[in-house]
Amino acid sequence: MGGFFTVHTAQWGTETNLAVKKLIHSSAETNQMVALEAHYHRIVTRLCSDGHIVPLLHVYENNIANNQSELWLIMPRYSMSLRDYLIKNIHQMHFSRTVSFALSIATSLAKLHHLEIVHRDIKSSNIMLDDNEQCYIIDFGTAKSALYNKTILGTFPLPPEIVAAYLQQHTGFVTYDGAAADIYSFGLLLYEMLPKSSYQQLDINALPNVKQLLLAQAQSKAHLQVYIDQILACLGPIPAKRPRADDLVVIFQSIPPTIEIKLCMSCEERERTVRFLPCQHKVMCEQCWQQWRTLNNTKVECILCKTIVTIHTQDNYDATFFVQSNKMMSLSMRYKKSYVSRGKGYECGYGWRLGLIGECRDDKLGVFFMQIHWN
Template structure:
């Protein structure tokens, strides 16, 4: 048997360990044992250094193998293909594989591998297929992979990878498939990817990518090598709406794997793919991409018109981002388009009539945008259900709100928010602080309403926004506030009093009347206006308007039903119960809001007074960060911003503020960590007799060393099933935020990535209201649909 060159036993029912004696067969070139029930570890004797070996193909996919990948495989100097997919292997990918100078296929998807992708793979110049999906890999994509110019398929989805996507990937002229979905990649999409002239499949969904979609991405031709599909079996798993399955679908290389193993994938990933949702892709058309999925990120800007030139594009998914502007008319040229998802963005304008000519279009989602006008009824649009167009305040169709209402001929009661008003009040009024009376004075009171319905793009210069104003009568203002009567007061803080007000059309707003001498001078007030007036994000309280007359300052915000997170400490009075699922929703929402301020605004924004009373809760218990009264704009090149006076609230102020009076985004991270502790413990940050001379942070750190579970809110520990494991995980995130050294604290983007790792399988949160009513709040996904971006009007 020592002279045996090929041994192929695939697709049988062999079990037990892989015989160690196989390592003695030094003439063996092809060892195919895939799709069996082999268990145990991979024989360590394979390609031992002291043995001559000729092994070229090692296929052990679709078995029950456990343990580690033997580093000795790096001695298989003739190895061309290594497939260990669909096993239970753990540990790291051996760096010794970087010495395999003939390796073409490195396929190890769907295991439990951890650690980083070895940098040494850059030396494998023959590498064509690098498929490592569905593991637990961390770190960044090795920049040296740009040297592997023969790469055709790079698939790293469903891992825990982060950092930026290397621009050097653009040097891979043969790359046809790039799958990086469901990771934590941040930064911008490299425009250099457009240099991949063979690229036909680009899947970047469910990451933390931001910025605009680069038009350069679409200059590639989509021409692939003829032999790319030879002897390959592909399976495309279409997204059927399963929870946790983001994006349009997933492409798998299924060579050597039994079809029934799809059930195993379904159990582990929560993808409901056992219903026959299989569809093989067609690679036989050259000329453009056929699959583009950038959904569930934090992308902004407008949709590049050049996408309309991608003639063979079949799937286009840009949903759940913060993309603004119009739907390009050029999309009518996508004659092969079958699936179009632009939902949950900030798109405006009308649906182009050119889309009615897309005869192959089977699915569309334009919901949750700011589209207006009539929904086309010709072509395939006649067959699309109404829910594909819902939540567009100006869009009308027979099965939606009647057109005469949506187009402004009558009042639409369903859309009474001030999303699209830009109003100016020319009046003579001043609010006297102590008496709350309104009287007329000489001069003008300018009430500027900011556009909140149109969801604008990220990363703009705040000085470029133009305002368009309409008029609101004085009677409207006085009636809305009942002359600033004290029974309308819903809260007060260090900077002023907040009133609940209702306008004639039923719109409910919150008006904040700043206290004289509160410390906000003209510059501070102007800074707040220039900051929050241009920010649009679902986890920030939108500023609808403001006025400034002499010493008077009034801010008008969207009203938040449940007030601030302070209700945590008096839930009975608030008529609401915050269970663990609801608190996680609040934690993640607040994190997204801060991450937006820190990373997606240009210039960056430091809040400087992050605390529970500045975390407001809307009707869905979604967190909205409020009160940018002490906000400052930070130049993108600066790390810190010096301030003349110490900002913040006792218990939340990071230690370095007392020492240096230097505010930074890492200071906000510390304050956010205190809010996390409040949600985990149910305690206020200061004032408890249990703390002694310490505060909440010190008390938790002291007790967590010996009695970790004792620090958690007893109400949370009573829940069934117990969330104690998750409580500890979230506590570790809080501790990371509360590190004494600012540089050791994570960024808010990194905090979101931590949450993403521990969030899988979260249940729905139940809101228990005072009248006994129940309302379900879906656990927020750590994806792009949660992050919206800064305005560019």
């Protein structure tokens, strides 16, 4: 963990599945740093017990040679960091999962800022996930109980006001808004969590082009627009114009899930991520598709309609099947019977256009899937 600490699995009496954070090299200066972290972590644990904060359970003073001692910070052990999760899953992560992560982190930040505590090192490696994939903020070694700060610290790329404070520190006492700096770091994290084909952080060289990068994604995925707007707002150059954490909580709460998450029809555990062409069915996750393709390496058929798959793609749309617009009218004319969606029947007709996934039923021709909703 960073360049100062190591983390070890531990047990404390009857408490199991714990983690101990301890210094790599103990000295009077580094022990003072640990004591300060323990102080802020204890405050946050006490005042944010209902939030998504990793609690500090115990502080243990371990005696070492020459009458010296060191402090160990003991807390629950978690499955993995958010960074490890994103590296492994970003290519198949559903947008609703991204919003869930963003909401829980923003809620924790809002509670910290309400208490006038700033974290000052918000990043994916300082967010832990439990077995239910819930987010928890960790590492309060850089925390401070004042919104206005003068210490130059954090993870690159730093907010522009911290860079300016560093460049001007020879001129005298320079401060910056620590809460706004947290929001800037959160904006970088929002980009990192954005579903994409491969894991990518926003580095300092890409920052000048971030608006173009995000707008290109928004054009292909309209439902991401609100989320993308918040990234741009958090990364704004003027600290006072960045949104507050509690404002972000309200915005993320207002983003509805696109449609219910559909599980792979093969394993029934992971989300569907692979769409087949030319049939356009999206019914399998990436892992099951790779296994299916290996077993049928000559002519791979769609498991739903048995059409030979010539191309497979990945997207973030929930629809099982896309109907091309030039076929829509003939489908409406031929199947003007009943529209079935979540147990409710509606009449099919000319008022339909592309949108929600549903089924049309015909006694002779059976069931086919189409992506439709009403004007």
